Amino acid sequence: MEAAQVNDEVNLISKTYRFFSFADYSVQVVVLGVIFMGMGCGLMGGFVVTRKLSLFGDTLSHAVLPGVAVGFLWSQSKNSISIIVGAMIAGFLGVFLISLLKKTTKVSLDSALGLVLSGFYALGICLLTRIQKMEFGNQSGIDRYLFGQITGLSNQDVWAMGISCILIVLITTIFYKELLVTGFDQGFARSIGLPVDLIQYFLWMLLAFSVITSLQVVGVLLVSALLIIPAATASIITQKMRSLLLWSALLGMVAGVIGSYLSFLGSQLPTGPLIALTSTLLFILVLFLHPENGLLFKGLRLRGKERKIALENTLKAVYQELEWNKFSRDTVRLGNLAKRRRISMPEMYQEAIHLVNKDFAFLLPVKDKTLPSENTLSLSPTGWSEACRIVRNHRLWELYLTNEVQYAADHVHEDAEKIEHVLGDETVRKIERILSNPRTDPHGKLIPSQQDIEQGYIDKMIAKNLP
Amino acid sequence: MSKTLLPLEVHDLTVSYNRKPVLYGIDLEIEEGGLIGIIGPNGAGKSTLIKTIMGIVPANGGWVKIFGQKGKNSYRRVGYVPQRESVDWDFPVSVLDVVLMGRYGHAGWLKRISKKDRIIAHECLEKVNMSLFADRQIGKLSGGQQQRVFLARALAQESDLYLMDEPFAGVDAVTENAIIELLRELKQKGKTLIIVHHDLSNAKEYFDQIILLNMRLIAYGDVDKTFNKDLLQKTYGGRLTVFTEIADQSAKNEHVEHESK
Amino acid sequence: MTEFFPPLDFSDTFWAPWATQKDFAWNAQIVGMGIMVSLSCGLIGSFIVARKLALMGDAISHGILPGLAIAFITTQSNALFPMFIGACGAGLLCSFCIEWLHKKTPLKMDAALGLTFTSFFALGVLLITQMGNNTHIDPECLLYGEIGFTPLAESIYWGSVEIGSRPLLSIGLVTLVIILTITVFYKQLMVTSFDQTLSVSLGLSVRTIHYGLMLVLAITIVASFESVGVILVIAMLIFPSTTASFFFTRMPAILLCSFPLSIFYSFGGFFLARWLDCSIAGSMVVVAMVCFGIAWLLGTENGILTNLFFRKRTILDHSN
Incomplete structure (x- = not known):
């Protein structure tokens, strides 16, 4: 009993050392992956949350599932490119359907979101369970896409994450002013001749990129946590857009690294939930302990x-x-x-x-x-x-x-x-x-x-x- | 002490919205059986006043008595006609359903709607000339028609005090005349009607008494005494700068205090 | 190499499930379960949708997960009562957290909602994956349910008389409760949903009705999630009434529509899943989606075709 405990401790320390020395190749891949992911999702989340579109992000992340399945079916292997293309198309179809429902029917926005979210998700589940029954399907594993499993992260995946992250950083820096204006005041943006709808779709595309590349790590169900929670935390720290985005990206990265470290410690620990819970913990810490806006200090001042x-x-x-x-x-x-x-x-x-x-x-x-x-x-x-x-x-x-x-x-x-x-x-x-x-x-x-x-x-x- | 209970008594009512004061120390004592208009510029707190009376908006201070009663039970004798914008017009109800809702208070909550209730509802629809549309979904009516439906519902409630929020907004001239006729008829029956109104041009001919409101009560009384240039200018004129400034500050402070509880 | 769409063997798909008495008993339980799940969700969902609370339903269905997991870990069984208590507790805590965040912090409603339910969900998933494989609840079950295993569930006995299997019995009870609640409190539900100010003047407590409805919603989700999973429950809540609203504009008609629709979803989903050999619950929602699509196209109220042909008339209608 005692020996086992000592063993556990040694194990913990050696695992911690192994993780943070980045000596292992697999650890390098994972850390690089979650840093890209945290940064991309954090940045996109900053835009999504300040535009009050958090639940759009959630819907989009569920809606990509059938696309993942179709992409898989198309290439009949875990080929990143066909899965990304499939997921992109499905995500866009989802967003398009929401706006179509909004325009042509009297279905309210929250119902439209729910319809697309659950409908697409169901379609994805049908396809994936069907694929599992097919010969090549065994290698897929539904859990992968639903909850994420970081150990299976391949070089190719990290490349995809890196590219999408760089794209997001580049585009948001170049079009920062435009994004700010359209997010803050659509009417004004339209009046000064900005293509508001185009920018909106552009934003969706970037969002879809960050969602899809994160699927491997956190899964369909918890990508939205990564979009919403770091950005919400950042919105408590600061009210300025620029620093909000920076904070949000930073918090996303920190949560990613800590979460994947925690999942590295055990053998059966799923990465997605741990990353999500780490960001929740960070949120709670900030909510109470932030020197200016934290509830604790506010209470004391009061x-x-x-x-x-x-x-x-x-x-x-x-x-x-x-x-x-x-x-x-x-x-x-x-x-x-x-x-x-x-x-x-x-x-x-x-x-x-x-x-x-x-x-x-x-x-x-x-x-x-x-x-x-x-x-x-x-x-x-x-x-x-x-x-x-x-x-x-x-x-x-x-x-x-x-x-x-x-x-x-x-x-x-x-x-x-x-x-x-x-x-x-x-x-x-x-x-x-x-x-x-x-x-x-x-x-x-x-x-x-x-x-x-x-x-x-x-x-x-x-x-x-x-x- | 008055012998009969006043339909509406408001004492030192103060309301703030999002830290901004909207109403400040309002006092009102309204006698039975009159057609009373609430008049004031945009943002004067007209709608807020009747919403606070109805308990929809919480007050920061002061109290409201309806027929001598405070709180939840007092609302039973009040019919409220909401502003058109505040209603969800896509809700799956027909015109008749809406009017029948006015009868719910009479029918008893666990009982079914009786035949008598239906007859009354149809009569009320008849009075506002909307019988033909009884089965329509409410979203498929024009603005004036929607307003008439809500008026019919208020009639079906058979209340003693009516509070109406801009019943003439977005309504054509014919409907406006029909509505004012109906309101006068109600007044004849001894009902008290308090109406938020924004059109100065016809206020004088419509109402018996007028409440002039701009954050605070400017004046309340018979039309010929209150509807004069001086008081109107005071209502629509500039605000008291120090007052609003300080009121803002105090509202912020109150908000902080509120949070601590 | 199997094809994605296997050839449709008519008799195998449609007839074989009912051929022998044993098969019949087995499959009837599955279809019955499907009908009752979609019926109870559809009925309560009509009010949820009309009150624009669809996303609150979404949040609660995710939020109950840690409650279920904790109840399961502490009692080591999936007995209905502790699960129910755990789920309702977690659901209420979730909605409380959302309201608190919305009121006490600068977060907007959507962010508060998204933050809370994803956190709850993550906690629930973590707990469930740590319970090992020997349990009845596993990740797959929450994701798309195990309606196909309904007949395998243990039976409940009254003394020595077998009354029926546990999930069927509990959903049956819930359906009954919902039908009763709606018939008895129809007026209250309608008034508080449509016009809160009128409810106030009629002396109704909007809050009580709201929390009552949330409680019934939580009960429905708890009774259904085992069969269809926490996310497909949302579909079951929203699809029936939105589909019906393309044909009917009055609440009673929309509520009644849930009956045929739930039967259709359940049979349709069952046959589709049998043909493609995939998740039954997922197929039920796919059928629901197809129905919605047809209604959207053909519906007499705001359907695409109706709008195309009768646009002129509606414009005239609105102008008078």
Whole structure:
């Protein structure tokens, strides 16, 4: 048992070494093949996904199956050329049928895709099962074309993949502008005299190339994974077409190499599903961990924002509490603040700690620990100006809504609760100008002025309480 | 507090679409038995308002009461005529099928359509002059005919409050006259009809009351009080720049908040 | 060297399957299975197509695969109930993932759909290929089904009385459930499919009906995939109603059309496969495709010939 485990480990390491040293001829062929494939499919996928044609790609990849079968039947051997020609014709017929169905009938697009996809696929299955029963058919093996089997990759196949990949790279670089324009705005492209339909068919042809040459590796059923997933991943990383294409090609290649490495490790592991799952894994990683657009960091940033809002609300509550006392005291009780903010005492205590950590306030604890609500809080100068700013935003916005937008006074508060946190200095000044520097809000309360902020709280308190 | 329940009461309704605010703090209290037009420029949120009332578009704030009720059950007394573009005209139903759908609420869900329902449906088709087309697939009608079918369906619903989204759009003059006659007839029976309308030229003769809308409620009241140059200019005139700017910002912020939930 | 098209031996193809009692019992089960699969799929598919959910059906049929595989690995049998739970779980997870990706990420619907179902499918294929050859499900079975092996399936007993073979029984049950569901909830299905706003004003929950329909779809796919494979199921869902829509424009007629069509698909596919000695399920879909082609050509509603001859009239029709 133990020996077997050690053996396994040695096996794993030696296999890894064998794979990544590229010493084996067969490994060289495979790696070269998947790199070509990943690049070609990744590039094409970038165009397909941004044009919202992902499912066209899926349909096309299923539709080539009868062509593969007929090509095989024609040459009665695994001749790449006749299979590629057959698959091309079938793929085009499929795409043509979809557009014909769309033009002449009321069958909706999704049904048309489904019809062609499943119909052609069924035809292919019939032909392939029939071929299996024929004398020369044994060498074909249906699984090959359906799931892909990388070990059987021949020199000729890699040549075909290389040529199609180079063609794709060349053509997409030369016609980059045209492809971009037709993808983004067909109407505009037509108006500047571009042959939109021709370019569309051109794109289909390239797509068919990359699909057909990938069949050997990933199979009919999973080519679409290679088209869609790297491009979708790239679309999360970037919104610029050029870098999207580059990322998509890169991700396709990485997924191809890792997937084929994984399938190299076992004896019975199918390559297609492993490559597809590797790209899915890459997608998940990017979706969550991408520094800018990843959901994890977005979530963290969001929490930061929420925390800021909570902090600002507490500051506002402190101000209101001070105001309620007519600015005669410089401390407020946590119990009163909790009531104002409608949160529990422990939550309020947490908030108070946040304020203290931000140097917005000082916490003056009571000796009797059983009465947490008796703890008091006093604002620091920065805390005071921050509190004034928030209250000013709130009341200015309320006033703006009532005076300029003619809101009823009982509508404005809820709105201002949200707006106060997003108003920038510039907008505040604009509003002040429109309202010609008002002093009171619609409910008759004083709007804290710039002077209040500069003066600081202690001075205000003293000024207020002087006779 | 009013003695009878108002057909429609809207309070502080706020809606945003894709982070862009569409409606802002709408207040409405609509009395029973009137023909009311909603008027405003393109993108003013007219359709959104009635879609939100119907609960098709979710609101970001505020509430709607229909005959004093909120939420799902309140829609039972409402007949809604959708915009023509929002209907799938290739759907495999005939004209009669569509009108019969209006009777589903009355027939009970697990029961079959009764003979009485069929008679009513035929009567409604008769009223809009569409009896001849009862067996046609709905896609094979002209724009005006399609509109009449949906009107017939609303009639078959026998609702108390009707909300109609541009029933006169793409309709010929004859049909338009027929429709307005029918609407007046309904009003006589004490029904309340709220109609989204975009044609200013005939608004005054069609409606008793008018709701002027442009993101917010500009005015609501009797035609002779609301249909004047000042208010119309306010409705169709420039927007409040700071307001839209900030509203945009707040909508973005709301969206972020929304995502966190 | 055999020819691709063997000579058509009339009696061998059409008569021999029914000659002896044993052959008859064997082949009747296959044809019966085919009829029920295409009938149940055709009926539910009419609503799927009308709601423009054809690709959702596609996604779900791919998406159930890992669920089936996991259910099989954990129970080591292909008992109906665990398979059903696994498949429905995976199908719902798949549709949930699609919706989540669509809403929470910048991905468009088509990319979200394609990404999710290919990933699920890849996982399912990987799991199934790792289960070895001793199992009942193998890659071929998911790709084009094993309807020909229907008579080999084990029987289900009620006490000591044999009721019938498992796949036949389960598809029979599913067909019954679908017919019942459609007759009982016909109005709800129609209203929510045609006009969501009307459903709201009638107090119907569009969501409930949608998920109910998705559940029935998942059940249908689970009961059918063993016979026709996960991809040909899509054909069975879409072909009958789209074919019928070239002749009929009302839902009840389209639904009724599923009956003769499914009988025709099943017999046609059976004979074609017998003649060419190829996949029966594949042949059934090829027959369906031929029927669709004929309907497209000859159909009274938007058929190619009708459009050619009556174009003038339709233009006039639309202008008034």
